[in-house]
Amino acid sequence: MQQIIDRFISYVTIDTESDSSSETTPSTVKQWDLAHKLVEELKTIGLQDVTIDDKAYIMATLPSNVEQEVPTIGFISHFDTTPDFTGANVKPQIIPNYDGKDIVLNADQNIILSPTYFKDLLQYKGQTLITTDGTTLLGADDKAGITEIVTAMEFLINNPDIKHGKIRVGFTPDEEIGRGAHHFDVEKFGCDWAYTMDGSQIGELEYENFNAAGAKITFKGKSVHPGYAKGKMINSMLIVNDFINELPKGETPQETKGYQGFFHVHHLTGSIEETVLELIIRDHNKKKFEKRKELIAKISQKFNKKFAKQFGEDIVIAEVKDQYYNMKEKVVPVKHIVDIAEKAMKELGIKPVIKPIRGGTDGCQLSYKGLPCPNIFAGGHNFHGKYEYVPVESMQKAVEVIVRIAELTAKGDFIKKEVKSKIK
Numbered sequence: 001m002q003q004i005i006d007r008f009i010s011y012v013t014i015d016t017e018s019d020s021s022s023e024t025t026p027s028t029v030k031q032w033d034l035a036h037k038l039v040e041e042l043k044t045i046g047l048q049d050v051t052i053d054d055k056a057y058i059m060a061t062l063p064s065n066v067e068q069e070v071p072t073i074g075f076i077s078h079f080d081t082t083p084d085f086t087g088a089n090v091k092p093q094i095i096p097n098y099d100g101k102d103i104v105l106n107a108d109q110n111i112i113l114s115p116t117y118f119k120d121l122l123q124y125k126g127q128t129l130i131t132t133d134g135t136t137l138l139g140a141d142d143k144a145g146i147t148e149i150v151t152a153m154e155f156l157i158n159n160p161d162i163k164h165g166k167i168r169v170g171f172t173p174d175e176e177i178g179r180g181a182h183h184f185d186v187e188k189f190g191c192d193w194a195y196t197m198d199g200s201q202i203g204e205l206e207y208e209n210f211n212a213a214g215a216k217i218t219f220k221g222k223s224v225h226p227g228y229a230k231g232k233m234i235n236s237m238l239i240v241n242d243f244i245n246e247l248p249k250g251e252t253p254q255e256t257k258g259y260q261g262f263f264h265v266h267h268l269t270g271s272i273e274e275t276v277l278e279l280i281i282r283d284h285n286k287k288k289f290e291k292r293k294e295l296i297a298k299i300s301q302k303f304n305k306k307f308a309k310q311f312g313e314d315i316v317i318a319e320v321k322d323q324y325y326n327m328k329e330k331v332v333p334v335k336h337i338v339d340i341a342e343k344a345m346k347e348l349g350i351k352p353v354i355k356p357i358r359g360g361t362d363g364c365q366l367s368y369k370g371l372p373c374p375n376i377f378a379g380g381h382n383f384h385g386k387y388e389y390v391p392v393e394s395m396q397k398a399v400e401v402i403v404r405i406a407e408l409t410a411k412g413d414f415i416k417k418e419v420k421s422k423i424k
């Protein structure tokens with residue numbers, strides 16, 4: 001346990017916040033600080049072929065210790081943290097034997113992590129929690145994942161009696177700004193399949209995620225002196241208001257869950273002459289996803305028609321771009337990779353929580369690049385903010401899941417069954 005705590009703290013105290021406005025990879029120079037440290041650590045624990053490329057993508061190998069042919073599997077996590085909340089000067093607090101009561105994160109600023117608001121806390125009574133000091137995020141997303149992978153590899157190296165095939169480790173920058181998989185060299189990684197260790201609470205196992213698109217919609221207007229504006233002024237901000245009202249009611253992030261998709265208006269800047277509305281579109285179902293994009297086009301057309309005479313040209317210009325797709329399509333044909341993870345958890349007494357991700361992961365992009373890649377819990381809660389915390393016991397369990405997946409893959413039961421069913 002102490003080893004996990006020490007390792008985790010050595011990572012989260014290095015600031016690796018990414019920056020979506022940057023065009024370089026990694027998006028921030030400071031991500032190199034942790035990247036270089038990880039390379040050294042992977043070499044020290046005894047992994048082979050430890051490489052880091054010019055974009056800070058790290059890969060390493062644990063060679064097979066069995067005679068027979070075994071699929072090569074990979075474990076992946078990201079070392080950047082979200083730009084949504086500061087990740088500088090993280091001062092982790094360790095709460096041993098959590099008593100189920102309020103945790104004072106910061107007495108000066110009266111910041112409390114309370115189980116009355118965050119009910120999940122109660123399932124960790126008696127466990128050791130790592131929290132923030134209330135002024136930063138923690139970075140369990142996804143330095144918990146890195147901690148678990150490094151610890152599992154070290155465990156396998158120190159326990160050669162545990163049989164496994166070739167295992168690859170991959171650490172990426174810039175996942176939080178959606179670019180973690182962009183420069184990931186799937187061919188070089190050379191795995192039959194992989195898992196991202198980037199989920200939240202213990203037991204999470206995910207292979208379905210949103211189809212995602214982003215829309216930037218520009219509304220034009222005409223400014224005229226308000227005293228003499230009748231029939232002349234076109235106020236683009238008011239058109240946006242009408243536009244938003246045309247979107248289906250109740251289909252926002254705060255009103256949906258499970259497989260329900262949504263439109264999410266996340267940014268708006270405006271003046272009379274021009275207003276820009278940015279929204280994202282999310283749906284697990286491919287058909288419904290396409291329908292949502294069509295709706296944006298339809299509403300835009302409606303406004304263009306309405307103002308055609310008065311404005312003379314298109315008053316609404318909608319640019320819609322696909323961002324990522326549901327990995328389910330790529331994972332279901334090789335479903336045994338999910339089954340192995342599920343079996344590993346059950347054998348360790350962990351209840352698998354299989355549910356659709358309401359977001360995307362590096363794994364969904366990798367799945368479309370030819371590396372099927374479900375997501376497994378890393379143990380943290382309340383990502384991207386000051387209430388983020390992680391139970392050390394959950395990280396310990398994640399280490400065990402990695403080890404067990406390696407063992408089960410070497411046994412090959414699932415592969416045979418899969419091949420058998422294909423032969424039938």
Ligand SMILES: [Zn+2]
Pocket residue numbers: 078141142175198
């Ligand atoms: Zn993450």
